[in-house]
Structure formats: structure tokens, C-alpha cells
Amino acid sequence: MSESPSVNGQSWIRLHRELLKNYVFQNEKLWKVFTWCLLKATWKPHELMVGRQKVKLEPGQFVFGRHAAARELNMKPSTVWSYIKLLELDRIIDIKPNNKFSLITVANWELWQSDNKHPDNKLDNKRTTDGQQMDTNKKGKEGKERKEVYTPEFETWYSSWPRKQGKSDSAKNFAKRVQEHGLSFV
Structure with missing residues (x-):
């Protein structure tokens, strides 16, 4: 499980108002998958065990499995995968697959989740x-x-x-x- 900065024990991510103008926001399932990706991404480097494999995660990355994601998102695995591929096609995320899981990196994580008050x-x-x-x-x-x-x-x-x-x-x-x-x- 990835950790996020916390205030009073509650973790959080940053969302920018410009997302309201983006096509991702216009499709509720795509928006759900996108925000889920933001919530799953780690905010600091750490290592994670996946089965017997140690995975090093950098900020903005998380381990993805379509069936686990489908359960969390209450969607069909094929639906989750099609939205994940759409986000990859638009370079919103990057996917590095292997035979057991995929490593997803949220593009420009540092820009949008940094401590700067107004990154743009x-x-x-x-x-x-x-x-x-x-x-x-x-x-x-x-x-x-x-x-x-x-x-x-x-x-x-x-x-x-x-x-x-x-x-x-x-x-x-x-x-x-x-x-x-x-x-x-x-």
C-alpha cells in the first residue's frame, strides 16, 4: 500500500481545478480510474514485496493488477484495462508490464503533487x-x-x-x- 503525506493521520493528494476542463473529468468511469491511479501512487520512494519479488517504487508509481483493480473499482477487469490503456495512450500514465503485474507511473507526478503552491x-x-x-x-x-x-x-x-x-x-x-x-x- 502506498503512503501519502498526512495531516492529522489522514492522507491526501492534490487535484488541480484545470482538471474540470479536461476530457478525463467528462467521463465518470475514466475519472474514477484516473483518480484511483493518483490515490494508489506512492509519494515517497520505498520497496514493496509482490509475491516473492521486491519492487522499488518511486514517487508517482504503484503496482497494478487488473483483477485487483477491478475489485477495488467495482468494474469489470476489461473495463479497467481499457481505461488504463486510454490513460497510457494519452501519456497520462506509463505502464511497464511483466508476467505477474504492471508498474504504473503517473506522468508529471512531481509537477502536480509537489509542495509548490501553484506548479503551473x-x-x-x-x-x-x-x-x-x-x-x-x-x-x-x-x-x-x-x-x-x-x-x-x-x-x-x-x-x-x-x-x-x-x-x-x-x-x-x-x-x-x-x-x-x-x-x-x-
Whole structure:
């Protein structure tokens, strides 16, 4: 069982209001599976015995078995698995399977569960600043070609992307996806 920070003996996780705008929130079963993943994830490194195997868990990870999850979530194992795979497809979680269980890692765990009061302030401020600079740079410089400015988050994501063409279009799509789904889901 994973432990979470506690206040008066009660453990907790952080949820951000931007999740209300995310498609995960719109589907009650998907939301249930997603929040279950957050609740199952450990908040500090520790080791766990699974059968006769010692498993080292890092923050944001937990051991997953579809049948045990189905019992906890009161769903069919196939339903749980399809929602887990959907979360993986959207890079919300990462699944490392073996023949007995899967190790699930919640993407961007540190960003969303850290002690920082507002983990997305830097991104919002950067977006605002970039937007103001771009608007300002356009005035009176119609004939000049200007160099694109990309956020550090986009640069990190883009460096892992296999296709290296159309960076400007990729940046626009990235920004749109972040706006629609939040940075944790990119």
C-alpha cells in the first residue's frame, strides 16, 4: 500500500481545478480510474514485496493488477484495462508490464503533487510574457522575419519527438493541447 503525506493521520493528494476542463473529468468511469491511479501512487520512494519479488517504487508509481483493480473499482477487469490503456495512450500514465503485474507511473507526478503552491504559474507567466512580446514584435516589423520562441516545456517534449519537421506547427499543436488538457496530459 502506498503512503501519502498526512495531516492529522489522514492522507491526501492534490487535484488541480484545470482538471474540470479536461476530457478525463467528462467521463465518470475514466475519472474514477484516473483518480484511483493518483490515490494508489506512492509519494515517497520505498520497496514493496509482490509475491516473492521486491519492487522499488518511486514517487508517482504503484503496482497494478487488473483483477485487483477491478475489485477495488467495482468494474469489470476489461473495463479497467481499457481505461488504463486510454490513460497510457494519452501519456497520462506509463505502464511497464511483466508476467505477474504492471508498474504504473503517473506522468508529471512531481509537477502536480509537489509542495509548490501553484506548479503551473511559471508556464502561465511565460505564456503571457511570450504573447506580449510576440504582439509587440509584430508592430512595425511586417517585412522582417522573426525567430520563433518556444517554451522550455515544448522544447523538452519536442526533443523526445521522433519526427523533426514542422516545429512551428508542432509548437502550435502543443500549446493547444496544453490549453485543452493541461500540461500533465501532454
